[in-house]
Amino acid sequence: MSQSAFPRFNLYGVRALYLFEMNRFRRTLWQSLAAPVLTTILYFVVFGNAIGSRIGEVDGVSYGAFIVPGLIMLTVFTQSLSNASFGIHMPKFSGTIYEILSAPLSAFEMVIAYVGAAATKSVVLGLIILATASLFTTIQVEYPLLMFFYLVLVAFAFSLAGFIIGIWAEGFEELQFIPMLVVTPLTFLGGVFYSIDMLPDPWRTLSLFNPIVYMVSGFRWSFFGTGDVTIWISLAAISAFIVLCMALAWWIFRTGYRLKT
Numbered sequence: 013m014s015q016s017a018f019p020r021f022n023l024y025g026v027r028a029l030y031l032f033e034m035n036r037f038r039r040t041l042w043q044s045l046a047a048p049v050l051t052t053i054l055y056f057v058v059f060g061n062a063i064g065s066r067i068g069e070v071d072g073v074s075y076g077a078f079i080v081p082g083l084i085m086l087t088v089f090t091q092s093l094s095n096a097s098f099g100i101h102m103p104k105f106s107g108t109i110y111e112i113l114s115a116p117l118s119a120f121e122m123v124i125a126y127v128g129a130a131a132t133k134s135v136v137l138g139l140i141i142l143a144t145a146s147l148f149t150t151i152q153v154e155y156p157l158l159m160f161f162y163l164v165l166v167a168f169a170f171s172l173a174g175f176i177i178g179i180w181a182e183g184f185e186e187l188q189f190i191p192m193l194v195v196t197p198l199t200f201l202g203g204v205f206y207s208i209d210m211l212p213d214p215w216r217t218l219s220l221f222n223p224i225v226y227m228v229s230g231f232r233w234s235f236f237g238t239g240d241v242t243i244w245i246s247l248a249a250i251s252a253f254i255v256l257c258m259a260l261a262w263w264i265f266r267t268g269y270r271l272k273t
Contacts, residue, residue: 100179175261220241
């Protein structure tokens, strides 16, 4: 069988595009790190200390420790969407997207480079938030390897979603539309600061239709071995989300939707 039947993965091209995006992150390293860390400190001052002292424990875990996985997920959601959408939207805005499309990179390789860079940034920020949170409360991760795997998986999933948003958006206003008006409310209603078991029916039942619940719950399970839903349902939900986003990305490159106009 000829070698042409198996297209060669352009590792050099993917690496170049990946490093280009990571260099942009390094140029704004202080701004990229300062805001999430300061936000986490404020959350702990308000929720962990002021409110947490009144709540006590949730599912046998101190409230300060209970909100740590939610705060990490909150950072990963927002930063993954922002980094990935901005990373692909700027070439569209400046007109350099045509140079990237004409490069010897397949659609899959482009997605891997952009999404991989955005996910890397989010994972780094997530680990920094974890280290910052450990200064305020005692944290014990029951399944550290699962925690890291889940963190990478969620960062990849939302970076992929951000990549699609960046292509869909025709201006900077639209770039913020879905994260601000859709994802942020779903995040705060997704059990970041509480367990959905604390909600009365029918609100608890309605919360189960929020996909953010499954991602926060799965990540919290890796810390404490308990969550609002089982870890397998959480992994199935995030896997389905990734498959849906990959299908949308494939359709975008196949049709050229808002890439070539």
